[in-house]
Amino acid sequence: MEKLLLKNGWLIDKSERLVRWKADVLVEDGHIVKIGENIIDDEAEVIDCEGLYVAPGFIDMHVHVYPKVKALGVEADRVGVTTGVTTVCDAGTAGPENLPDFIENVIKKSRTRVFSSMHFSRKGLEITPEADDESKYDFDLAEKVFRENEKYICAIKARASNTTVGALGIKPIREAVEFAHKIGRPLYVHIGRALPYIEEVFDTLQEGDIITHTFHGKESNWMIKDGKPKAEALRARARGVLFDVGHGEASFSFKTAKIVFPQGFLPDTVSTDLHARNIDGPVYSLTLTMDKMMALGISLEDVVEMVTARPAEYFRFSVPIGKLKVGYCGDFTVFELENGEYHYLDSDKNELSGSTKIVPHYAIVGGKVEMKK
Numbered sequence: 001m002e003k004l005l006l007k008n009g010w011l012i013d014k015s016e017r018l019v020r021w022k023a024d025v026l027v028e029d030g031h032i033v034k035i036g037e038n039i040i041d042d043e044a045e046v047i048d049c050e051g052l053y054v055a056p057g058f059i060d061m062h063v064h065v066y067p068k069v070k071a072l073g074v075e076a077d078r079v080g081v082t083t084g085v086t087t088v089c090d091a092g093t094a095g096p097e098n099l100p101d102f103i104e105n106v107i108k109k110s111r112t113r114v115f116s117s118m119h120f121s122r123k124g125l126e127i128t129p130e131a132d133d134e135s136k137y138d139f140d141l142a143e144k145v146f147r148e149n150e151k152y153i154c155a156i157k158a159r160a161s162n163t164t165v166g167a168l169g170i171k172p173i174r175e176a177v178e179f180a181h182k183i184g185r186p187l188y189v190h191i192g193r194a195l196p197y198i199e200e201v202f203d204t205l206q207e208g209d210i211i212t213h214t215f216h217g218k219e220s221n222w223m224i225k226d227g228k229p230k231a232e233a234l235r236a237r238a239r240g241v242l243f244d245v246g247h248g249e250a251s252f253s254f255k256t257a258k259i260v261f262p263q264g265f266l267p268d269t270v271s272t273d274l275h276a277r278n279i280d281g282p283v284y285s286l287t288l289t290m291d292k293m294m295a296l297g298i299s300l301e302d303v304v305e306m307v308t309a310r311p312a313e314y315f316r317f318s319v320p321i322g323k324l325k326v327g328y329c330g331d332f333t334v335f336e337l338e339n340g341e342y343h344y345l346d347s348d349k350n351e352l353s354g355s356t357k358i359v360p361h362y363a364i365v366g367g368k369v370e371m372k373k
């Protein structure tokens with residue numbers, strides 16, 4: 001029996017009402033078996049977490065980690081365990097025709113847990129634009145591949161912008177919503193420049209679907225009108241549509257966040273869209289993206305929930321992750337909260353300063369230490 005005991009950390013998981021409780025967590029054979037004060041187990045390997053926070057393993061629901069088919073991809077462990085992130089979800093780089101290869105060569109070979117938001121178009125992002133012609137997608141094929149590989153697929157991915165759907169506009173997105181719901185997965189949708197118009201996308205999505213790049217600053221197809229979130233965005237949220245950050249090289253603007261966050265329009269989840277063109281700036285990592293959210297006024301407890309319990313609730317993972325709870329996987333991000341003066345840039349080169357920084361010390365996956373600072 002493999003046992004790991006995390007001693008004296010500040011446990012943080014708002015979804016389980018654990019808000020900076022100083023306690024211990026015991027993991028046995030990959031799963032959490034006990035949470036409480038003064039746990040003693042002579043057989044367990046002990047990690048001293050004094051002065052550190054112990055959170056469920058962070059989940060980055062938007063990365064591109066399939067370098068073989070798309071040059072923008074990066075190694076999964078580079079954006080995963082190396083930076084304190086225990087689970088990453090590839091956002092549609094693979095579609096039905098290359099998903100089996102993605103499973104063999106990325107999912108099964110990474111130390112980070114990797115899932116796929118499988119693109120509905122045949123080859124994912126291997127050929128772009130990927131959905132401007134009906135011959136580029138086939139929902140019968142997508143369903144067949146999904147049935148054979150369900151446990152690796154947490155969502156279905158679509159991109160709703162002029163560079164992806166061309167003259168077809170909203171049509172492929174409507175069909176993708178229908179398909180995703182038929183197979184029991186949420187549709188995870190990128191937004192950008194029109195067509196389609198953002199209002200059409202908001203009105204097309206259903207409860208449980210997720211928009212990424214929500215807070216971009218492209219004013220020609222923006223979520224804001226007259227200084228307020230558009231009626232379609234508010235309506236979608238009321239219907240149960242979810243809003244993700246998906247920072248990216250062109251898709252997160254402090255200007256947008258500073259208008260809508262104070263009005264209560266906060267992200268449901270925080271993710272990066274990390275790939276080769278933004279990993280060396282302005283995105284860098286999930287924890288730096290979380291630092292930016294804190295600089296914009298979101299609390300540590302809330303931003304941790306936005307990368308743990310929330311993505312685990314919205315995406316369909318085949319293993320129990322995202323909570324500090326008995327029976328859940330022994331996945332943890334153990335980190336220090338450093339205080340100082342930090343300066344950030346968004347995708348549009350706007351500046352922002354903040355005073356707290358998350359510094360990961362350990363990434364633990366299934367009770368195994370995969371990164372130690």
Ligand SMILES: [Zn+2]
Binds near residue numbers: 063091273
């Ligand atoms: Zn992306």
